[in-house]
Amino acid sequence: MKVYRERKDIVTIRGNPVTLVGSELKPGDKAPDFTVLDGDLKEIRLRDFAGRIKVISVTASLDTPICYMQTRKFNQEAAQLSDTAVMLTITMDLPFAISLFCMTAGVDKIKTLSDHKYASFGNAYGVLIKELRLLAHSVFVIDEDDTVRYIEIIPELTHYYTYDKAFHYVKKLA
Incomplete structure (x- = not known):
């Protein structure tokens, strides 16, 4: 069993x-691969989006107002991006709950994925909250060559995320 670094x-x-568990990434690092599940329980990996800009919005749970708003905002922004970019939302919610959320909230422009089974993303990107087995609110922008270009980890889980910096950065790349 792999032992991951812990950060406080x-x-x-x-x-x-x-406590956050996992690797500490910095801009310029090679984006680590991960395995998450989509709503049909199909395994999805970073490499499935090779050659595209990846914007990864990370939420604790889509059942909270903050995560709901963040996911809806990213869905709206995704409609404005070219085909060279893809937006993903990754959460620890069960794939079935994610599918229901997307259907009822009208989320259809982003790929909404579950890290519940393996915690692969949370460990690889250093945003797994040890005490709760949730993911810390964060955003990662990864370029076409799988280099991390932008990272923001929201310091307080109950605070809203300001989207402007990440979206500005994505539009520069796309």
Whole structure:
């Protein structure tokens, strides 16, 4: 079993520090591969989007108002991107719950994926919250060559994300 690094003092929940598990990525790093599930329980990997710009919106749970708003906003922005880019939302929610959410919320421009089975993404990108087995709110922008270009981890899990920096960066790449 692989042992992952633990980091503290990066994210809090209602002011209480939590532990992030996994690799600490920085802009310029090669984006690690991961395995997540789509709503049909099909395994999806980073390499499935080879040659495209990848925008990864990471949420704790789509059942929370903050994650709901973040996912809806990314869905709206995805409609404005060219075919050279793809937007993904990754959460620890079950694939069935994700499918229901997308259907009822009208989310149809992004790929919404579950890290519940393996926690592969959370560990590879260093955003798995040890105490809750949830993912920290964050955004990753990865270029066509799978190089990480932008990272933002939201320091407080209960705060809204300001999308402007990430979307500005994506539009420069696309």
